[in-house]
Amino acid sequence: MNMTKARCQSPRKFGRLLAAIMCLSSGSAAALEVQTGLDVLQDPDTTIEGLHRLYMGYSTGDGLSLGQSIYSAAQGDAGGAFFWGYEAVKTWPVSRSVEVYASGFLGGGGGASQVRGDGLMLRYGLGLDVSISKNWGIMGGFSHIAIAGGDEGVTAMSVGLSYSAGALDYSWEGLPIHSVAARSSLVSFGGEVTRGGIPQQDLVLVGAEFSFRGGPSGEYFFAADGAAKGGEGYMQVMSGLRGRASLGRISGFYEGSLGFGGGGEVDTAGGVLAQAGIGFGVDMGDHLVLEAMLSEQIAPQSGNRGSVATLKLSGVFGRDEADVDAASLEQNWQFSTGVSQQFPNSDFRNTPSRTGRPFMQESSVDIFLGERLYLTGNAQTVLGGNAAGYAIGLVGFGYRARVGPSTTWSIEGHIGAAGGGSVAVDGGAIYSVRGEVDYWISPSMAISLGAGRIATLSGEGMSPSFINLGLKIPFSTH
Known part of the structure; x- marks a missing residue:
């Protein structure tokens, strides 16, 4: 049995949802849907006053998409609260540029000592998605959030952006993966203090990163890291842009990223993080690169700053457009x-x-x-x-x-x-x-x-x- 290829079956035979998953996994075309936004909680029971939402899903047809979302604290004083799970989004067209959407999320998490108990989270959303271009839309509406052991039942005003990439065929043109990497970082805070007022220890983080091609010399990336030493329970999720210049086996790069993080008594206030840095990479083989980077990170809501040294081992799949066009291996x-x-x-x-x-x-x-x-x-x-x-x-x-x-x-x-x-x-x-x-x-x-x-x-x-x-x-x- 070939476990990487299959013929896309009829939706009538398996149901639209299962058929879409089968088509996706077999390499057939599927529509990628990405949504990001902010839920501003009304009268919360915790110090979580706002949640950032990032959803990625695939369309099953007839306006239905299914995927996964991550919610992270973005307002208040609960940096480090994360909730992750499964979400479905359904849309109904009202006009050529306006759709009504409904969404449902099931997941779990917690953090920042704000959720006690199970941490199960349910969220239901309803609102409008207004197209502003072929791929982009502006979202606005309301949601209801229930977190077991935290915000047991609160309403929120929701705003955000939606992006539809259209059909992906999972060739390099459809899914422009540049690299995947395992990485470790040392974060030094100098004279910063924890939420409890004691000197902040240095953090040792371990994590992973995916990057995607953004042109001949650019990348955009998504990374997640957790504390292995110095801040038990700390976690951060970052995304950003990277520019790169290559000189044979050595390349230099610069990058900037935004994200959310906290936990482990690290004082990030609401949880927003920003980071910028420079680094270099050395080719270790045709598709393996060892990279080092120095950067500065700030939690703007608390003023907490740290210097970051990162070592990363990356598997690279396409260095430039010529490589992509010439690629024949699966x-x-x-x-x-x-x-x-x-x-x-x-x-x-x-x-x-x-x-x-x-x-x-x-x-x-x-x-x-x-x-x-x-x-x-x-x-x-x-x-x-x-x-x-x-x-x-x-x-x-x-x-x-x-x-x-x-x-x-x-x-x-x-x-x-x-x-x-x-x-x-x-x-x-x-x-x-x-x-x-x-x-x-x-x-x-x-x-x-x-x-x-x-x-x-x-x-x-x-x-x-x-x-x-x-x-x-x-x-x-x-």
């Missing part, structure tokens, strides 16, 4: 999403009185280095189990093999960071191992069942075993 990927149930050990919690088994939702992106070996990145947030704010980020390697016509197995090993939810992560640095068995219901989709263990690198504190259930969807680029 790059195989895999997107996985599902849920997992953790079974805590006796030292799982910092607060023994806070009990429960965390129920997590997770997503992974795998990039295959050959037929069997792959790089993987995994992110998880909590949906239940009295652990609001508990989140995990992992990077690592996996190995996949076939055991039958429709069955494969895989093993993975990771390192990363975790924090929040009164979970005893002993600084934040963790490792994880897991094994999975996949049953391929079609060449484009598998049902996956697995089990594994997560533990601190120090060997103290949390060390839960877990089981997971999910879907795997392969796709390819050229």
